[in-house]
Amino acid sequence: MPGPIRITSSRSVAAPADRLYGILADYHTGHSSILPARVFEELTVESGGRGAGTVIRFGMKSFGKLRWSRASVHKPEPGRVLVERILDDKGIVTTFTVDPASHHLVPRGREDASVHPEHLLAVIEE
16 A cells, blocks of 8 residues: 655745744634635634644535545644644644744744545545
8 A cells, every 4th residue: 555645835934933833823813814715614623722632623625625624733842843633534634843943033834734545535536
């Protein structure tokens, strides 16, 4: 069986690293305000709301369909790495990494999403 597919995106953001991480970790107002509306719908906080222990529900448009998912949030490296793990057992993980080594003025935000090819195919065929 082939390994997971990894999709990576990175960009510079002119903001202090701690402020950027704070926005990502705040699921009540911060995180939802940066999601692209053309892809995401209705981010709802089911429990928590600030970093680790948070459970969210959201709609995501892909391949012409709107799909609803639930995810749990983890902070393996507080202040630097935030992880969302989809709870539907498809193995989808999104990792946000803020790089404070960029003089705190231009941190790097990175999203990594990993999914096994058979799960991606199942989504396409739905």
